[in-house]
Amino acid sequence: MGLAYTYYPGCSVGATSRWYDISLRAVAKALDVELAELEDWNCCGATAYMSVRELMSFCISARNLALAEPLGRDIVTPCNACFTVLHKTNRYWHEDETLRGKVNEALAAAGLHYKGTVKVRHALDPFVNDVGLDAISEKVTKPLAGLKVAAYYGCQLVRPETGLDSPDYPVILDQLLASLGAEPVDWAMKARCCGASLIVSREDVARDLIADILKCAADAGAEAITTLCPMCHINLETQMARINKDYGFDLNFPVLFFTQLMGVALGVDETELGLDKGFIDARPLLTRHGIGARA
Amino acid sequence: MYAPAVNEAFLAEVSSLPGGERITQCIQCGSCSGSCPTAAWMDHSPRQIFALIRCGMRDEVLSSNTPWTCASCYTCYVRCPKEIKITDIMYALKRLSIREHKAKPETKPARVMAEVFEGLVNKHGRNSEFHLMRRLYGRPSAITKALRNAPSGMKLKRLGRLPFRQEKLSANGLMQMKQITDAVEKMGGL
Numbered sequence: 416m417g418l419a420y421t422y423y424p425g426c427s428v429g430a431t432s433r434w435y436d437i438s439l440r441a442v443a444k445a446l447d448v449e450l451a452e453l454e455d456w457n458c459c460g461a462t463a464y465m466s467v468r469e470l471m472s473f474c475i476s477a478r479n480l481a482l483a484e485p486l487g488r489d490i491v492t493p494c495n496a497c498f499t500v501l502h503k504t505n506r507y508w509h510e511d512e513t514l515r516g517k518v519n520e521a522l523a524a525a526g527l528h529y530k531g532t533v534k535v536r537h538a539l540d541p542f543v544n545d546v547g548l549d550a551i552s553e554k555v556t557k558p559l560a561g562l563k564v565a566a567y568y569g570c571q572l573v574r575p576e577t578g579l580d581s582p583d584y585p586v587i588l589d590q591l592l593a594s595l596g597a598e599p600v601d602w603a604m605k606a607r608c609c610g611a612s613l614i615v616s617r618e619d620v621a622r623d624l625i626a627d628i629l630k631c632a633a634d635a636g637a638e639a640i641t642t643l644c645p646m647c648h649i650n651l652e653t654q655m656a657r658i659n660k661d662y663g664f665d666l667n668f669p670v671l672f673f674t675q676l677m678g679v680a681l682g683v684d685e686t687e688l689g690l691d692k693g694f695i696d697a698r699p700l701l702t703r704h705g706i707g708a709r710a
Numbered sequence: 711m712y713a714p715a716v717n718e719a720f721l722a723e724v725s726s727l728p729g730g731e732r733i734t735q736c737i738q739c740g741s742c743s744g745s746c747p748t749a750a751w752m753d754h755s756p757r758q759i760f761a762l763i764r765c766g767m768r769d770e771v772l773s774s775n776t777p778w779t780c781a782s783c784y785t786c787y788v789r790c791p792k793e794i795k796i797t798d799i800m801y802a803l804k805r806l807s808i809r810e811h812k813a814k815p816e817t818k819p820a821r822v823m824a825e826v827f828e829g830l831v832n833k834h835g836r837n838s839e840f841h842l843m844r845r846l847y848g849r850p851s852a853i854t855k856a857l858r859n860a861p862s863g864m865k866l867k868r869l870g871r872l873p874f875r876q877e878k879l880s881a882n883g884l885m886q887m888k889q890i891t892d893a894v895e896k897m898g899g900l
Contacts, residue, residue: 426837431871455883457835462782463827466804466820469728471894475831478890499784514728517897524893525886570783575797582788608747608783615846616820617779618855620751624781653862692869 417447418545420536421483423501425494426458427645432493434689435645438674439493439538441687445678446546446554450491453483459500462612473514474521476504480535481527493538493674495644496611499571502535506576537572539643539673540579543587548594556682557707558596562700564676565637566592566599567628569647570608582606588643588673595680602635604628609650625650626658629666638700641673648672652694669697679706717768724763727806729798736760742786742796752776756786756796759803772812777803778820822846835879835887840872 428436443450456479458464460472479501483490492498508515509531522529542551566588573582580587585606589599607628610621629651632640642648652670659666670693678688679701690697701707724730743755753774754762762771780800787797807813808821826845830837843863847856866872879887 426877427839429877430839430873431866433871455880457879457883457887458831458837460831461827461837463824464831465801466824467808467828468894469801469805470897471891474890474894475887478886517894520897521890521893525889527886570781570785574784575787575795582785608781608785610748610781611783612823613748613779613781613820616817616823617751620748620779621781624747653859653866657858692871694865694869 417449418541419449419451419488420491420541421486421488422450422452423456423459423479423483423490423492423497424452425492425497425645427494427649431649432645432672434692435493435648435672435674438672438678438683438688441683442542442674442677442681445681445683446542446551448541448546451486451488453479453486453490456482459497459504461496461500465500470514470517470521472500473504473507474518476500477508477518477522477529478525478527480505480508480533481522481529483533484529487532489534489536489541491536491538491541493643493645493672495537495569495571496646498535498537498577499575502577503575505531505533505535537577537579537643539572539588539591542677543591548590551591551677551681552594555595555680557680559592559676559680559704559706560596561704562597562706563600563636563638564592564597565602565632565635565640566605566673567632567640567642567647567651568606569642569644570606570611572643573606588641591673592641592676595677597676597680600632600635600637602631602637604631609647611646611650614650614654621650622654622658622661625654626662626664629655629658630662630664633664633666633668637668639668639697640670641676642670643673655694667695669693669695669700671697715769716766718766720766720768720771721764724799724802727799727802729795730802732792732794733760733763733799735792736764736794737792739791741789741791745785745789746780747783747785748779748781752779756780756800760794769812771803772807772810773814775814775817776800777807778813778817819846819852822849830876832887832891834876835884836877838876840874841876 465472592599610624614621743757777800
């Protein structure tokens with residue numbers, strides 16, 4: 416029997432990031448990892464909810480932890496924001512006695528209880544740390560040979576205090592890409608913030624941040640960017656054309672979820688990877704490298 | 711009538727907010743401002759905000775765009791040598807500025823987004839990207855922005871990545887959400 420986790424998809428994966436969800440499930444299956452979706456999960460609250468109500472945000476977030484606890488497995492989520500909020504809720508629940516009391520009181524009103532035994536993890540983590548890079552490498556049937564990829568971590572995967580990797584210069588996604596045969600490029604903005612929801616509230620600010628990130632990846636020689644957060648993914652891909660126009664750039668590379676690249680390398684059926692569902696179709700690039708995808 | 715510009719209790723007030731405990735430890739080193747990717751667009755950099763809090767410049771702080779320009783990337787938080795939970799303080803300042811109607815008009819889109827998001831989650835248990843965008847870009851004041859972003863929206867729709875349905879919890883799940891939020895309301899928690 417392989418590894419098994421409770422899966423918390425988060426709100427974006429049903430919509431703009433649906434290929435993240437589909438490819439993640441397919442890759443997990445290929446690696447004999449069981450992801451059992453948490454039944455009746457609710458929104459973690461993300462950044463927006465916490466800006467209006469803090470205690471409420473911790474309490475609704477804790478409902479998910481309480482639902483997951485009897486299942487006795489770690490929670491795994493593919494979204495950086497969900498990961499941050501669930502992880503932060505869990506951490507503060509342990510660290511702050513007053514908060515713990517309030518959260519438990521609110522959960523009790525709904526007939527729920529949390530004992531504090533759940534571990535919250537980002538979807539990248541079990542692949543790298545439980546399955547292991549060597550085991551993944553052994554299962555690669557179509558190495559991503561010659562593919563220069565910029566591994567973009569976004570901000571919240573390694574902050575605050577997630578203990579997963581360096582908050583300034585993380586490397587685990589680069590290592591995963593290398594185990595798939597790809598050539599991760601060395602670049603400075605791998606953990607720089609894309610602005611997240613500022614794209615809605617302060618478009619001017621977010622677009623400058625996104626332009627910096629895209630340009631930096633291109634200058635480092637990347638042919639594609641890979642992300643592990645729905646917000647980063649949508650910000651980078653939807654803004655590229657306008658940034659080209661406004662800043663005089665000529666950027667033209669696909670933005671892929673890391674699970675899509677894993678899927679290609681592991682020989683997962685292409686219909687489960689959505690390589691053509693991005694703003695820029697990734698298949699011609701892969702074909703150019705002889706990596707099997709049909710253009 | 712004499713109206714003091716300085717509020718001596720403000721520092722104590724902020725340090726009593728969740729995450730604000732260590733604010734008195736700030737040594738004005740500037741690591742936060744130097745690390746912040748959005749500091750260039752802020753009325754006052756994070757370091758300046760902490761100096762203003764210590765000076766008791768309550769209105770200046772609460773009407774500043776600074777907390778609303780914070781993208782919540784936690785870079786300052788992990789770099790602060792005094793382990794001040796800076797991002798949490800920015801959140802707290804946002805809530806305070808909403809509660810006291812101090813925020814500047816330019817921060818309205820961020821406030822509206824947070825409030826619409828909260829409303830959707832409270833009602834359905836989950837956010838829906840389409841319905842959030844419809845509510846935000848569907849307002850008359852957002853027409854220019856809506857038009858600029860329409861091509862992206864249509865492309866997402868064409869790619870099958872913008873479903874109109876609103877995800878919902880089960881009846882039991884929604885009841886639990888309501889019981890939880892009612893309980894928090896009773897505790898008087900923000």
